[in-house]
Amino acid sequence: MLNELSVKISGEAGQGTKTVGMALCNIFRRCGYHVFASQDYMSRVRGGNNFFQIRIADRPVSAPREYSEITVALDSQSVGLHNRYVSKNGIMVLDRKKFGTKEENESYFDVPMYELAEKSGNVIFLNSVACGVVAGIIGVDFSHVENELKKIFSEKQETVIIKNIEAARSGYDFAAANFSREKLKLAPLSGQGQTPFLLKGNDAIAIGAIRAGCKFYSAYPMTPSTSIMSTIAAYSREFGIVVEQAEDEIAAINMALGASFAGARSMTGTSGGGFALMVEGVSLAGMTETPVVIVEAQRPAPATGFPTRTEQADLDFVIHAGHGEFARVVYAPGSIEEAFYLTIKAFNIAERFQVPVMILTDQFLADSYRNVAGFDLDREKVARYIISxxxxxxxxxxxxxxxxxxxxxxxxxxxxxxxxxxxxxxxxxxxxxxxxxxxxxxxxxxxxxxxxxxxxxxEAVKPVSHAAESAEIVLVGFGSTYGVIKEAVEALPDKIGLVHFPQVWPFPAEDAKRLLKNAKKVINVENNASGQLGKLLMRETGIPVSGSILKFDGRPFDLDYLLRSLGEIR
Amino acid sequence: MNIDDFKSNDQVAWCPGCGDFGILTAVKKALAGLNREPKDILFVSGIGQAAKLPHYVKSNCFNGLHGRALPVAVGAKIANPALTVIVTSGDGDCYGEGGNHLMHNIRRNADITVIVHNNQIYGLTKGQASPTTDEGQQTPVQVDGVVLEPLRPLELALALGAGFVARGFAGEMEHLSRIIIEAVNHKGFSLIDVLQPCTTFNKVNTFEWYRQRVYKLNDDNTYDFTDKFSAYQKAAEWPKRIPIGVIYKIEKKTYEEKTGISAKPALIESNIQDIDISRVLKDFA
Structure with missing residues (x-):
């Protein structure tokens, strides 16, 4: 029995890896398991390779693993690309006939997914077949699959729903009949209720903005920030919000400033390249003392970089952006919950101090899903700071x-x-x-x-710490690395602690000094090449880092990578 | 309301004899004629000599960045459509630095008025070519004369579908103030290009130069300002004779009407206390 396992759905862009992945997240979440899912996708609409990776566990999880117990290949190239990431005892679900796979591998589990889909009426049902196969392998009750499909296709015709359920059933039955490795069975949960919501980082920011009274959102679409705009737009009629697609990022921030000056809570969102265009506007907000909230969802740069991947290399840029000297705030949420609360706080603080407030996130947090229990609306109350x-x-x-x-x-x-x-x-x-x-x-x-x-x-948000004052080695990080650092600390109890900075500017130097005063070794864990937080810590507190774990391949940290790096550095 | 109701206490920082003084007088006269309170009017400007004008009028003022007046103006208008929003800009600010915003805000058609002080030169930076400087004119930077063909703002606005396109002259204040009133009353984006002599840096396009060329359109009521073909012809008439007046005017649906903003309470009137997000969260359940 396993207390966690990872499932990877891999295929071409346009094949629906996300659809299957989201359905599985919901199925396992409703069974009472905790889920964490990250997306790896290419900057193209069709072809290439995308995958959606879900971690299913009996406890809260917040980082991906390197290896997957179950990999579902929806196309032939996925087999070759992801074979080496199949865990020990793990399996690769593939369709030998469709893919023309000749070689043998003990991890291969051949499922005629395309044939099953066609039997249900159309190859379009492939996603539902795949969903059923995974559910069948792990052995959850089929009713969960059925309910999820009904929910997904609730607005479609009855026949569509029935055919999708049939397709899933055929995949489920095939797996149940042909797969018998007990090793992939998840430990049953005892007494855990299901968590009500599944959100990604950008959802939390969008919902936080709605709650905070954002009435105007102007932006130019840019990955990975765009879904904030589309989510707010989806609720704009209901909540009386105007979402305006600007002609460029310069217009986006200036429109937000105009609306804010007039009296509406305003926001814009972009990634590093778009933020570079906004920088003069950030300075204008500082000079005119006009509140504005700006989301900077980082992706690997310089220039266009990796448009759909992740990095944390804009910390230095954002805390210094804008000519001249003026106050600003930069938050760096590390979880879905922090993304929600800090977005509300961003609006309050921007208005109270009449400054630009930046929310520094990245593709990894923006696009990663996790089950959450809900939000405590009393924790960050919405308050106004204007003359009524x-x-x-x-x-x-x-x-x-x-x-x-x-x-x-x-x-x-x-x-x-x-x-x-x-x-x-x-x-x-x-x-x-x-x-x-x-x-x-x-x-x-x-x-x-x-x-x-x-x-x-x-008013600075305090750093989040765990065993920082007692451990000899303390890991420091900001933003989206919080989840993986926390899990590493939990995996090595009594050995390492952590300090995570949800606010990086103004830098909470006194708190950092207090939390790190007993540490023998401070190690910065960052998704960038120059260790920007480590340098900021040094500048603001005089505390040097004695080692750095830096990842700048455009991919997020996974728990195994971090643990391995820690082993090497210690 | 009269002109004195719009008197500002700020000291004017323009050169003596500048065409901007005529525009300022025309603006104040128009405001008096429009009969709107200073508190309900917002002037937005960028950078340049024209951008200083809002300080010399008693009304709300947002003097922002070079070229960026239009997005600020539109943002403010969206948040509070009851404001009368007027942009004062220059040929460098509006046609150069902020060209992209001009293009797209003509398309957006929010109900704002844009007055461009067009002196065909860069004044604040001391005499370089602007987008509207005539070809061949020598400047401290364009030492062999301007090579680029001049931008024709009225033709550009017509081509993009602007609903109100006019030209004024700083030397014809009464005429200009009437155009401004008409532009503000027009529902939608209005562009007024104003010929404004720069007495310090443009020794070619002087008051005298313009006076010899300008003539008022529609003095005889025969010009049809709803005819786009005639409008193109008038907009292109340069430099032997230069028509001033309303060149094109047509009713179009505004941004506020198309988005429904004008039919709803203004964004700034929203009560944001305790917004119920439980309905949103249900979609993520």
Whole structure:
């Protein structure tokens, strides 16, 4: 009996590997198992090789494994590509007749998937056959498969549903009759309820934005950020949100700033290349003190890089982006839950401190699914920080950039207030008019930088730690590596600890110093080539890293890779 | 409302004799004629001499980045359609740096008015060629004369389907203020290209140069501004005679109408406390 196993569905782009994968996630989730699924796809619409990898376990999991117990090849090239990632005792499900496979391999489990699909009426049912095969191999009750297919095809004709169920049944029965390796049976769960939701990182950001009162989202489509825009668009009518596809990223951020200035909570999202175009707008947000939330979903660069793959190489870029000196916040969520809560916080903090707030994520977190229990809506309450319409009526002699202790001038909404509001990208007076006065310039810089940074630091999200103060070796990371680092720490109890930074700017230096003061070795684990967090830690705390585990092949860390790297470094 | 209701306390930083003064007077006159409160008007600008104009008017002002006035203006209009949104831009700002935004916002057709101070030169950076500088004109950078053919903003706007295309002249303030009123009242994107002599850096296109050439369209009420073919002909008439006035005007559905924004409460009026996301989460169950 296994307490976890990984299933990989591999095929060409357009073959529906994601459809099968999502169905399996839901089937096993509803059986009470925990699931984690990551997507590996190519920058093409048809052909090539895509795979969807699911980890099914009796406990929460948050990282992929290197090897899969069950690999389903939907095309012949998948067999060759993924053979070496079949685990010991694992199997490769293939269709010998269809693929013309001649060679023998003890892992091969031949299933006439195409024939079964055609018998059900059409090769289009291949996905349902594959789904049934996996369910049959693992041995879950077929009713779970049936229910999931009914849900997926709920809006289709009755015959479509019936045929898909038939196809799945044929795959399920074939596997049940011909596969008998007990080793791949999952341990039955005892007393665990099913978790209600299956979300990927981008879903959590989109839902967090809706909850936070985002009313305007302008963006130019760019992988891997695009699904945030399409998810918000799907709910835009219901929640009174305007989603506008801008002509370019420069327009996207400037539109968001215009809408925000007018009084609507606004957001934009992109990847590194698009963010590079937005950078002047980030500086404009800093200068005009206009709140805006920007998602930067990283992918491997420079330039176009690997459009559909993952990397964490924009940390330095994002914390410094924009000419001149001004306060900003950069969050780096490490889980689905953090993505949700930090998105709400991003809107609150952007409005409260009148600064740009960036959410730094990456393709791995953006596209990875995990079962979640739901969200505690009291944890991050939505609060407004503008002069209300009622209050506006009582205000006279309004100055948009009034100097004060906090550095945050009360923000009025145009037309709510009787006075007019001047906002400028040039250095400006308290009234917002252009000035070249040296003394005033210093006061305004102090306002936008020193005073706001002090306030923001006091509100910084604390690092997440596990055994950091007791372990000799402490792994540090930010963003999407949290899941894999956490599992590595759990796999090596009493030996290593971790510090994960969900906020990387302003950097919580005092917390970092406290958490790392007993560590003999600090090792940074990063999905980039230069160890950017390690260097940031050094700059902000004086704490050097004594080793680095860096991965920059465009693929995420898997647990086995990290454990192996730790073995080498220790 | 009268002109004094739009008087700003800010000091004007333009060169003496600049064509911008005429435009400023025309703008204030138009605002008085439009009878809208300063608090309900938003001027958006980018960078350049024209971009300073909003400071010299009592109304809301967002003076943003070079070339980026249009997206800010449209964002603000979407968030609060009740605002009267006017962009003041220049030939460098609108036709050069922000060209892509001009193209796509003509297509978007939000109800905003764009006044382009077209002095056919870069003033703020001291005399380099702008997209509308005539071919052959020498500048400190284009030392052998401008090689690029000039951009024809009115023809461009017509080709992209703009619903309101006009040309004004800074030396004809009364005429210009009437065009501005008509443009603001027009539902949808309105472009007014304003001939604006730069007394410091453009020694070719002077007040005198323009005065000898401009004539008012439709003084005799025979010009049909709804006829696109005539509009193309008038837009292309340059430089022997230069028509000023409304060159093309046609009713089109606005962005706000097509998206339904105008029929709903403004985004800024949304109550965002305790938004119920349980219905959304059900789709992920």
């Amino acid at each position: 319409r009622e209050e506006s009526r009582t205000i006279t002699a309004y100055k948009r950039y009034q100097l004060n202790e906090s550095g945050v001038s009360p923000r009025a909404i145009p037309s709510w207030i009787e006075e007019v509001i001047y906002v400028d990208s040039d250095e400006h007076t308290e009234e917002g008019h252009i000035t070249e006065d040296a003394g005033l310039r210093m006061k305004m810089v102090e306002k936008r930088l020193y005073k706001k940074m002090a306030g923001l630091l006091a």
